[in-house]
Amino acid sequence: MKLYSRPLSPYSSIVRCIAYYKKAPIKVVAPPPGFPIPEEFRAISPFNRIPVLITGSGLTIIEASVIAEYLEEHFPEPSLLPADSRDRAIVRMTTRIAELEILAPVMELFELFYLKSKDDARITKLFKQMETGLTELEKVLGTGPYALGDQMTLADAWLTPTRFVFNNFRKMSGREDLLDAFPKFDAYQQLIVQDSDLSLVWYEMSDGLKVFLKELEPA
Numbered sequence: 001m002k003l004y005s006r007p008l009s010p011y012s013s014i015v016r017c018i019a020y021y022k023k024a025p026i027k028v029v030a031p032p033p034g035f036p037i038p039e040e041f042r043a044i045s046p047f048n049r050i051p052v053l054i055t056g057s058g059l060t061i062i063e064a065s066v067i068a069e070y071l072e073e074h075f076p077e078p079s080l081l082p083a084d085s086r087d088r089a090i091v092r093m094t095t096r097i098a099e100l101e102i103l104a105p106v107m108e109l110f111e112l113f114y115l116k117s118k119d120d121a122r123i124t125k126l127f128k129q130m131e132t133g134l135t136e137l138e139k140v141l142g143t144g145p146y147a148l149g150d151q152m153t154l155a156d157a158w159l160t161p162t163r164f165v166f167n168n169f170r171k172m173s174g175r176e177d178l179l180d181a182f183p184k185f186d187a188y189q190q191l192i193v194q195d196s197d198l199s200l201v202w203y204e205m206s207d208g209l210k211v212f213l214k215e216l217e218p219a
Ligand SMILES: N[C@@H](CCC(=O)N[C@@H](CS)C(=O)NCC(=O)O)C(=O)O
Pocket: 008, 009, 010, 011, 012, 035, 036, 037, 048, 049, 050, 051, 062, 063, 064, 065
């Protein structure tokens, strides 16, 4: 299997968390260099995005949540879903909240700040959506060692990159106090760095961020 990924891409990082945890025999490869990803990559990824998983039988799978479920089914051990259906629902709700209510608005806000957008109505709406997502997330987070308790789950794969982006997002948005109202999510960084697979992805993202920021510097 082959995974198209970049170290800093949050959606790719989710998949790498899962692949590392399961010790899945997946070759991690980069799409062609450049931001945005060059058009030639569309021959591999129909929407020109990463992550993309190419399975052993040659199936192209896109969308991090679909790749995550595929890997969970294809490499069932060690499992990233609890045995109990109620607990599985909580894991899945947490991943969806991270994806749709936190990561999605934050990624759009990154773009709007980068473009110095004056669309204040859209910015306010996205912040509100993100804060509602964080409020719901805060209710389910425990005290560790993983997001939802004793065992690593798909929730940790989603929350590791999600938590990572907030360090830079706080600076970029000028909202350093952004996570003060969400102490468990804020402290989740300390849990991540204690786990070998999650911390590996965290440090890959840190290195990727350094490279990205350097590339943004004027020559
Ligand atoms: N909904 C998609 C989102 C994937 C996505 O937005 N990927 C970004 C990188 S994190 C991307 O490939 N953007 C295009 C680019 O960088 O040119 C998923 O879950 O996989």
